[in-house]
Amino acid sequence: MSVSRRTFLRSIxxxxxxxxxxxxxxxxxxxxxxxxxxVCGWGGTTTVAQREVYFRPFEKETGIKxxxxxxxxxxxxxxxxxxxxxxxxxxxxxxxxxxxxVRENLFEKLDLRALDVKKIDPxxxxxxxxxxxxxxxxxxxxxxxxxxxxxxxxxxxxYDVQKFPAVRCMRAAAFDNLEIALxxxxxxxxxIYPIDVDRAFKVMSRIKSHVKVWWSVDAQPVQLxxxxxxxLTTLSAARIxxxxxxxxxxxxxxxxxxIVHMDWWTVPRGAKNKEGALQFINYVMQAKPQxxxxxxxxxxxxxxxxxxxxxxxxxxxxxxxxxxLKRQLVSDRNWYAENLTKAEERMKAWLLS
Amino acid sequence: MAPQLRRGGGRFGWLxxxxxxxxxxxxxxxLVQLAIVSVTDPVPGLSNYTRAxxxxxxxxxxTTTFNVAAGVTLVALVLGYPTAYVxxxxxxxxxxxxxxxxxxxxxxxxxxxxxxWMVILGRRGIVNQVVQGLGLSDxxxxxxxxxxxxxxxxVYILLPFMILCLxxxxxxxxxxxxxxxxxLGATPGRAFLRIFVPLSLPGVVSGGLIVFISAxxxxxxxxxLGGRTDMMxxxxxxxxxxxxxNWGMGASLAFILLFVTLGVFLVANRVVGFDxxxxxxxxx
Numbered sequence: 001m002s003v004s005r006r007t008f009l010r011s012i013x014x015x016x017x018x019x020x021x022x023x024x025x026x027x028x029x030x031x032x033x034x035x036x037x038x039v040c041g042w043g044g045t046t047t048v049a050q051r052e053v054y055f056r057p058f059e060k061e062t063g064i065k066x067x068x069x070x071x072x073x074x075x076x077x078x079x080x081x082x083x084x085x086x087x088x089x090x091x092x093x094x095x096x097x098x099x100x101x102v103r104e105n106l107f108e109k110l111d112l113r114a115l116d117v118k119k120i121d122p123x124x125x126x127x128x129x130x131x132x133x134x135x136x137x138x139x140x141x142x143x144x145x146x147x148x149x150x151x152x153x154x155x156x157x158x159y160d161v162q163k164f165p166a167v168r169c170m171r172a173a174a175f176d177n178l179e180i181a182l183x184x185x186x187x188x189x190x191x192i193y194p195i196d197v198d199r200a201f202k203v204m205s206r207i208k209s210h211v212k213v214w215w216s217v218d219a220q221p222v223q224l225x226x227x228x229x230x231x232l233t234t235l236s237a238a239r240i241x242x243x244x245x246x247x248x249x250x251x252x253x254x255x256x257x258x259i260v261h262m263d264w265w266t267v268p269r270g271a272k273n274k275e276g277a278l279q280f281i282n283y284v285m286q287a288k289p290q291x292x293x294x295x296x297x298x299x300x301x302x303x304x305x306x307x308x309x310x311x312x313x314x315x316x317x318x319x320x321x322x323x324x325l326k327r328q329l330v331s332d333r334n335w336y337a338e339n340l341t342k343a344e345e346r347m348k349a350w351l352l353s
Numbered sequence: 354m355a356p357q358l359r360r361g362g363g364r365f366g367w368l369x370x371x372x373x374x375x376x377x378x379x380x381x382x383x384l385v386q387l388a389i390v391s392v393t394d395p396v397p398g399l400s401n402y403t404r405a406x407x408x409x410x411x412x413x414x415x416t417t418t419f420n421v422a423a424g425v426t427l428v429a430l431v432l433g434y435p436t437a438y439v440x441x442x443x444x445x446x447x448x449x450x451x452x453x454x455x456x457x458x459x460x461x462x463x464x465x466x467x468x469x470w471m472v473i474l475g476r477r478g479i480v481n482q483v484v485q486g487l488g489l490s491d492x493x494x495x496x497x498x499x500x501x502x503x504x505x506x507x508v509y510i511l512l513p514f515m516i517l518c519l520x521x522x523x524x525x526x527x528x529x530x531x532x533x534x535x536x537l538g539a540t541p542g543r544a545f546l547r548i549f550v551p552l553s554l555p556g557v558v559s560g561g562l563i564v565f566i567s568a569x570x571x572x573x574x575x576x577x578l579g580g581r582t583d584m585m586x587x588x589x590x591x592x593x594x595x596x597x598x599n600w601g602m603g604a605s606l607a608f609i610l611l612f613v614t615l616g617v618f619l620v621a622n623r624v625v626g627f628d629x630x631x632x633x634x635x636x637x
Contacts (some may be wrong), residue, residue: 075595167476172581173596213498214581229475229497344597351581352410 036065037276040077040088042263043070044219045242049296054284061283064276074101077268081106086270089277093129093266096175099337101266102128108267108274116282124302129264130281133293134300136237136258136319136328137176140221141166143250145231153256155184158232159203161210166231168207169221172214174347175336176234176259177204179329183257193332197343201350214351225251238297241317258328260319262302294318387604394601401605411589411606415613418585421500421575422568425507429515429564430557432508437519437556442528459513467574470506471497474578498580506574511567515560522556523549558625566614586610 039055041047047070055066072092080086093101101107107128117125124131139158141151145166152158158168158180170177178195181203213230215221221233225240226249237258243249265284267277283289287305294301294310300320301307307315315321319328336343391401405411440451458466473479474496481493496502526549534544572587579585586606593603 073595075598075600078598208581211581212495216576220577227472227475228477229471341597348592348597349408349410352413352584 035063036067037089037273037280038067038069038087039090040069040072041092042072046297049293053289053292053296058280058283062279077106078104081269084270086268086272088268089271089273090280091266091268093264095261095263095331095333096336096340098129098264099333100340106269108269108271110267111278114278119287119303119305120285121302121304124262129266130285131262131264131302132285133263134260134320135263136260137234138237138240138253138255138258140233140235140240140251140253142225142228142231143252144228148252151254152232153254155180155257159184159207161207168211169213169215169224169230169233170211171234172216172351174343175340178343179259189329192329193335195335225249237319238299241298255324256327260328260330387607390600391604391608401601405602405605405609414584414586414589417583418569421503421585422565424504425511425568426561426565428504428508429512430561433512433515433519433560437516437523440520441523455513455516463510464573466510467506467577470502470578474502497578500583502578503575503583506578507568507571510574511564514563518560518563519556522553526552555625558621562621566617569610569614
């Protein structure tokens with residue numbers, strides 16, 4: 001990276017510092033820094049639930065006040081770290097970003113001795129983060145169009161515009177869509193990675209003109225499904241299940257061939273309250289808060305004891321429940337570590353052509 | 354007039370200082386920094402610009418942006434001209450109502466107005482219900498997520514700007530000239546076309562410029578109402594920075610848009626002249 005770029009980022013940081021200073025004006029600065037923790041999450045229903053089951057109880061137990069920031073935004077994170085003025089202490093980080101973040105040195109190495117991870121599935125403890133919520137991308141449909149059982153059940157059927165004429169909606173992104181295209185073309189789970197990108201785009205070209213809306217934030221398909229504007233879309237399990245069970249929308253989902261992802265708690269390099277960050281991670285990774293989270297929003301917990309605390313009615317909606325897991329593909333963050341940017345660039349060009 | 358202004362400028366020039374300081378700090382400084390990013394990230398040189406100008410999909414986005422902006426300007430002019438004419442030349446209660454109709458949307462949130470079109474133009478929206486109710490179509494019409502819906506949404510938001518500019522220009526027209534023309538034997542229509550229309554042209558150009566240039570940078574409306582191929586430059590810039598982490602490319606696209614916009618402005622200046630564009634309403 002060039003010097004001028006760094007200067008540029010530093011000046012952004014200076015602006016951020018001025019804002020922070022203004023916000024803290026009137027407080028004894030040092031005591032304030034110790035007593036607050038800035039947690040950056042994804043916003044929407046997830047943040048509402050996290051506030052209730054993580055932030056409030058944590059504040060009560062530790063006296064550390066949580067300041068919420070949303071949504072997770074990588075260019076912003078990178079600008080903060082590069083400028084040395086990091087506003088966030090803990091960040092809810094997506095799977096596909098974690099290794100590119102490691103490559104760009106955006107995260108603190110966590111002191112594993114200070115972390116209480118005995119009960120956490122060891123696959124989800126790495127040196128820069130702890131995996132805390134599994135979520136899935138699912139084939140979702142309007143029940144105005146399909147009664148349950150008559151819906152498309154595989155991606156091959158999602159791609160079959162003759163047998164399933166419908167108003168389709170897909171994410172304007174390569175991740176997930178490449179895997180979906182390969183599954184639609186009959187590739188079994190264990191042959192998906194490394195992704196044959198050329199083949200995936202060739203398959204996607206079959207359906208391109210039949211997709212009415214390409215969404216960029218999941219609030220779009222949520223709204224369009226609710227309004228009956230679309231019949232078929234890809235959507236996260238948490239969002240579609242909340243729509244179905246809590247908001248009574250005429251929509252449902254198919255677990256078959258879903259794609260499971262993991263989100264991680266990370267600490268940005270240079271975070272101001274690292275100690276508080278570790279305290280926070282330890283607190284929310286306990287079985288009870290994790291289970292409470294799954295009760296609010298159907299995310300899969302990674303603390304092994306959390307599953308035992310959940311009712312069967314909740315379990316059946318989790319991406320990581322045994323029944324659901326065996327029908328799904330697990331997204332490979334290693335592949336995305338190397339290929340995400342290139343794949344997304346190609347996707348953008350493909351969408352426009 | 355001009356020397357008078359210059360003398361006043363000398364004495365009261367300091368009044369501009371707060372504005373100039375704010376302008377320098379909040380606009381020029383970031384702009385220069387962005388310019389530096391555009392020629393240094395990821396490598397020094399003009400590679401971002403050459404890539405932006407030689408990649409067909411980027412050309413396509415620029416073409417789309419221009420076509421949409423031009424279409425929106427044209428439709429806004431066609432709808433705005435008669436409206437402004439009525440507002441500028443007539444009196445009475447209905448004119449007050451017309452003013453309210455022009456201004457109330459002007460004061461309403463852009464996002465709300467864009468969402469309103471999603472509701473109106475949707476598959477189950479009022480337009481489709483009427484069309485199907487009248488038996489004009491078997492299935493719902495594809496109105497949303499098309500160039501049509503983008504144009505409708507943007508015209509709706511930009512129309513008040515067009516009307517206000519046209520109005521300012523038309524208010525300055527001395528209507529006794531029309532009477533004089535008719536006195537000399539011109540039909541009302543001929544007097545309108547030969548006297549009123551040419552005199553209203555500065556207003557047309559200033560309205561057209563404001564709408565066209567605003568439309569070039571539109572983001573939310575095409576994002577929400579547009580389809581796959583309706584992407585405009587502002588969206589592309591956002592995508593480059595926030596999704597592809599491509600700061601240099603985003604910055605260079607932003608500069609190309611800025612230069613093009615300035616170019617449009619300069620051409621308008623050559624054709625009509627800044628004084629006439631900006632001073633369209635001065636006599637009013």
